[in-house]
Structure formats: C-alpha cells, structure tokens
Amino acid sequence: MSIKLICGPMATISHPAFRILVEQFGGCDEYYNEMINAGSLLNAGPFERYYIDPTPVPEKIVWQLTGHDIEKMVPAARQLLELPGIGLDINMGCSAPDVYKTGAGIGWMTRPIEETRQMMSEVGNEVSFYNNEHPESQKRFSVKLRLGDEDFTDEGFYSFCDMLVENGAKLLTLHPRTKKEKLSRPPRYSYCQTLCERYKGTDVKIYLNGNVKDVSSAEYALKCCPDISGIMISRASVQKPWIFREISSEKNKEIKVDMEKVCYDYIKDIEQYQPKEFYKTRLQRFFTYFCMNFQFAHYAQTQFVNAAEKGIDELKGAIREYFEKCPDDKTKVIRT
Numbered sequence: 001m002s003i004k005l006i007c008g009p010m011a012t013i014s015h016p017a018f019r020i021l022v023e024q025f026g027g028c029d030e031y032y033n034e035m036i037n038a039g040s041l042l043n044a045g046p047f048e049r050y051y052i053d054p055t056p057v058p059e060k061i062v063w064q065l066t067g068h069d070i071e072k073m074v075p076a077a078r079q080l081l082e083l084p085g086i087g088l089d090i091n092m093g094c095s096a097p098d099v100y101k102t103g104a105g106i107g108w109m110t111r112p113i114e115e116t117r118q119m120m121s122e123v124g125n126e127v128s129f130y131n132n133e134h135p136e137s138q139k140r141f142s143v144k145l146r147l148g149d150e151d152f153t154d155e156g157f158y159s160f161c162d163m164l165v166e167n168g169a170k171l172l173t174l175h176p177r178t179k180k181e182k183l184s185r186p187p188r189y190s191y192c193q194t195l196c197e198r199y200k201g202t203d204v205k206i207y208l209n210g211n212v213k214d215v216s217s218a219e220y221a222l223k224c225c226p227d228i229s230g231i232m233i234s235r236a237s238v239q240k241p242w243i244f245r246e247i248s249s250e251k252n253k254e255i256k257v258d259m260e261k262v263c264y265d266y267i268k269d270i271e272q273y274q275p276k277e278f279y280k281t282r283l284q285r286f287f288t289y290f291c292m293n294f295q296f297a298h299y300a301q302t303q304f305v306n307a308a309e310k311g312i313d314e315l316k317g318a319i320r321e322y323f324e325k326c327p328d329d330k331t332k333v334i335r336t
C-alpha cells in the first residue's frame, strides 16, 4: 500500500512505551501523541514532561493539542511547535462529554463559528510565524475532526472544513462519525473522498480514520476513498501493534510474534517512560485491547486488569500464569 499509515492519538495509549512497541514491528509513517491539554501544559505540572516525550521517533511525532480557551491554546501551540516532530494537530474530534461540554474537542465544531475561526487564525499564525523563523524545519498545521453534531448538514460540514483550510490547516483527518455515533457504527467514508475532491489541486491533504483493522478493511477504505493521502489506525494498533507492517508488507510474508515477551517488554517500558502514578491506567488500557489476541480473551482481560489494579508484580504473575495455562497463545503467526 503506497499511502501513509498513521498511528492515531489515544489518551493513555499514545506515549513512548507504545511507540517503542509499534516500532519493533517496523513502525509507521506518523505517530500522533495522546492529546495534550493546553492549560495543563502551560501550568507545567509534574506530569507534563511525560506527555511531551517524543521517544523513540521524535521526527515522526504529531503533537495533538486540546483545550477550549483561545488564550491558552495559542501559547501552548507555541510550546509544542518548539518540540521535534512533524507538526501540530488540533483535536476537534473528542466527543467525551467532559471534554466537549467545555467547548474543547468536538465542541469546536458546535460552538459559535467565529470563536473557532479566531482560534484557528491565531494558532495558524503561530505556525506560520514558526515556519518563517525556521525555514529548515517546517511544521504542519492539521485538524482531526468528526462530522459534527447529530443535526449536521453537508453544506455546514464542508464550509466548516473550508474555514479550517482558509486559516492554514494543511491536513484534515476525518473520523466520519457524528458526535454521538458510537465506534461500533460504520464510519461514513464517502465524506473523506468528497473532501479529497474538494481540495484537489491544492496542498491540503486528507487522512481517513475509523474501523481500519486489517488488510482487507484498509483495502476497502482505499477503494471507497482512492484520493486519501493516509489511513489513521487507532484501536487496532493497540490490539495488533504489527498492523502497519501487516498492511504495508508484501503478500505471503510471515510475522512471528512472541506474545509473552511483548507483554513483559511493554511493562518494562511503561516503568521506564511513565510516572508511577500512571502505571495502572496505562497498563489496564493497553491490556484490555492486547488481550483480544488470545483464545480466552475475556478471561485474560479480567485477570490482567485486576492484577494491574494491585501492582506490576501481580500483573507479571497473572501473565505468567495465563501463558502456562494457554501455551498455544505464546506465539502468534501472522500471514500477510
């Protein structure tokens, strides 16, 4: 597959330990970092340095910014631009109520458009200023968005995208669902293709996101949207950190994965790159997805999540016990 493959932003997942894991299997073209809250970044709390650690691929990181307050978004953007990486992304897709009710995430799509225009214009100016000052390291300005609220109209959605582009966005990643549509509902890929056609002949790129989980779903997405520049994969990359290799490698190749080693290595990297206070949530979230590979997925999830509640030694014990009981799960062979 010749288009770009992108590892999507996931709160509690998209951090160095996870990127190290994906890189072990060949990696992907870009890694979005988990969203960074503008206010928290500016307050420089004790955990912020962990959020802005670009390990192990500084050149492939996209920093995603979230927030509702323009006065904080602008200086926070300025800070993120100084970090290594591809560029800056604004989160306009998060539909968690505690996020959008403040006006952040998808709240930017539903609040008065003048406010969103102002934020885009001011943050866009920061990006232009940075790029003028640093001709050798050009940063990309992008937005990740959904379709909007349940009552969105095509006209309203496309003119919203035009506003983003007019204010400097060079890439739109569309997760084509509305605010309330659950991840189980099929995404409406046709909107991604229509966006590609809308900006054909310009330097604006479109990435597609949503429900790509293997080679055939990636091929299907590309068949629906032949003009996209990239496919972003989020959840399936946690279950299968080798998914980018699976999709991009030649047919009839074999990828052998030592599943038990992956578990211990991941725990080791969490200990190295995350503060103690984050161990539990990071490990529980990861293993909830990763255990879906196992024959007794639900059993493994329950055992691992409960053990992680108690501590890392307990989690390692639960992993050891699981593989003793289910030795067939120790090695996974993926055929492309």
Ligand SMILES: Cc1cc2nc3c(=O)[nH]c(=O)nc-3n(C[C@H](O)[C@H](O)[C@H](O)COP(=O)(O)O)c2cc1C
Pocket (backbone or CB within 6 Å): 008, 009, 010, 011, 012, 013, 033, 034, 035, 064, 091, 092, 093, 094, 144, 175, 183, 209, 210, 211, 212, 232, 233, 234, 235, 236
């Ligand atoms: C645990 C989790 C955390 C997420 N955190 C973010 C985030 O920080 N920023 C964002 O734009 N999207 C976030 N998302 C949404 C995903 O990036 C993606 O848009 C969505 O899961 C659909 O893509 P998928 O089908 O490939 O998973 C998150 C999703 C999950 C499951």
